[in-house]
Amino acid sequence: MNTTINIILFGIGNVGSTLIKQVLATNATISLKQGLNLEIPIIANSTTAFFKTNGIKNNWQTDFEIFGFPYKINDIIRYIQKEELGNIIIVDATASRKFVKHYKAFFQQGYHIVTANKIANTLSLDYYNSLRTTILNNWTHFNYETNVGAGLPIIETLRRLSDSGEQIHKIRGVFSGSLSYIFNTFSEKQLLFSEVLQSAQQKGFTEPDIREDLSGKDVARKLLILAREIGLQKELSDIAVESLIPSSLEEIHYLNDFNLKLNELDRYYSDLKVKKSANHVFRYIGELDVLNGTLQTKLVLEPKTSAIGQLRGADAAIEIFSESYKEQPLVIQGAGAGSAVTARGILTDILKIAKQLNTFKLVEA
Numbered sequence: 001m002n003t004t005i006n007i008i009l010f011g012i013g014n015v016g017s018t019l020i021k022q023v024l025a026t027n028a029t030i031s032l033k034q035g036l037n038l039e040i041p042i043i044a045n046s047t048t049a050f051f052k053t054n055g056i057k058n059n060w061q062t063d064f065e066i067f068g069f070p071y072k073i074n075d076i077i078r079y080i081q082k083e084e085l086g087n088i089i090i091v092d093a094t095a096s097r098k099f100v101k102h103y104k105a106f107f108q109q110g111y112h113i114v115t116a117n118k119i120a121n122t123l124s125l126d127y128y129n130s131l132r133t134t135i136l137n138n139w140t141h142f143n144y145e146t147n148v149g150a151g152l153p154i155i156e157t158l159r160r161l162s163d164s165g166e167q168i169h170k171i172r173g174v175f176s177g178s179l180s181y182i183f184n185t186f187s188e189k190q191l192l193f194s195e196v197l198q199s200a201q202q203k204g205f206t207e208p209d210i211r212e213d214l215s216g217k218d219v220a221r222k223l224l225i226l227a228r229e230i231g232l233q234k235e236l237s238d239i240a241v242e243s244l245i246p247s248s249l250e251e252i253h254y255l256n257d258f259n260l261k262l263n264e265l266d267r268y269y270s271d272l273k274v275k276k277s278a279n280h281v282f283r284y285i286g287e288l289d290v291l292n293g294t295l296q297t298k299l300v301l302e303p304k305t306s307a308i309g310q311l312r313g314a315d316a317a318i319e320i321f322s323e324s325y326k327e328q329p330l331v332i333q334g335a336g337a338g339s340a341v342t343a344r345g346i347l348t349d350i351l352k353i354a355k356q357l358n359t360f361k362l363v364e365a
């Protein structure tokens, strides 16, 4: 008999809604080939939740609008208990700091978590370590491949190398899909910087607050996640981060006020573009030098002919230099942002847990 996996989805924006589409489209095949039924009995955004015991269907948006109601996290937990839903995988497709506060309680309930949200992995080291203790104590799983490079297998690759005793020397590259797209487009086309930003937002490459990308924070978080993955005891404050936001716009509190001043960004980047030669492109890179223990993110000019200079669209490219990949790095490259690749990465993370739960069931039977 198939094993039912109950996905509780928080965040139904770009990534979350694409995940629903992918789950509904692939469920029959997954059921046939892998013996797993993926159901989504609960979906929620920041204010509203919608419950359907046997899982949402293609008309979920209308259902959510009509039958959604204001909720608290305890309502969700109570519903799961009342309906006796098992094999719970919480999916965090938000960018919310507030939501992360519930992670420990979820693990304590025996729920597993798959997250695209980078916050939990980039809070203080104390929190990071205590979260891992909670996960272990409750025999739960925590997958977050999409934290770095969207659907690209970066964390998995690094973990495999690291687990097998391989010494990692350096990790370097373009970590941000949105910044890759922004600088590719801005370097090549006669568009205002603000027009390129809007296009990146419309394509779903940016964070809900674009300043997370422009400030370099999003890249810094990715770098920190990789550093911690290979055992480095680092904090976000250990990273030298170059912001792409001119100082005159840095103190603005509200996103709407920031958006009203985008013409200042236009002036700043038009001036910068004039200074660039035709055979170079801007690249925003991150670098983790394990041997020196330094982490930095910065804007550089790369020759168009270099590997990083040749990136297209929203591609990310991560180079891993290690004991076995000393001179020529191991390179992972491909779309580094976008709802389809990210949702597919989340689905892969869900299936990894689901397969373990299924194996456990077979062993127990």
Ligand SMILES: NC(=O)c1ccc[n+]([C@@H]2O[C@H](COP(=O)([O-])OP(=O)(O)OC[C@H]3O[C@@H](n4cnc5c(N)ncnc54)[C@H](O)[C@@H]3O)[C@@H](O)[C@H]2O)c1
Residues within 6 Å of the ligand: 010, 011, 012, 013, 014, 015, 016, 044, 045, 046, 047, 092, 093, 094, 095, 096, 098, 099, 116, 117, 118, 146, 147, 149, 150, 177, 204, 205, 206, 207, 208, 336, 337, 338, 339, 342
């Ligand atoms: N867009 C990408 O290419 C990409 C790639 C990798 C990772 N991610 C990550 O995926 C996450 C979602 O990105 P997105 O582009 O879908 O954002 P989005 O703004 O389109 O959607 C965010 C959703 O989260 C909901 N939300 C906010 N706070 C919440 C809360 N406290 N509880 C429940 N729901 C809450 C919002 O209502 C909205 O439905 C982010 O953490 C982002 O970093 C995105």
Ligand SMILES: N[C@@H](CCO)C(=O)O
Residues within 6 Å of the ligand: 146, 147, 148, 149, 150, 175, 176, 177, 178, 179, 205, 206, 207, 213, 218, 336, 337, 338
């Ligand atoms: N805003 C992020 C999404 C992927 O984490 C990026 O541009 O890379």
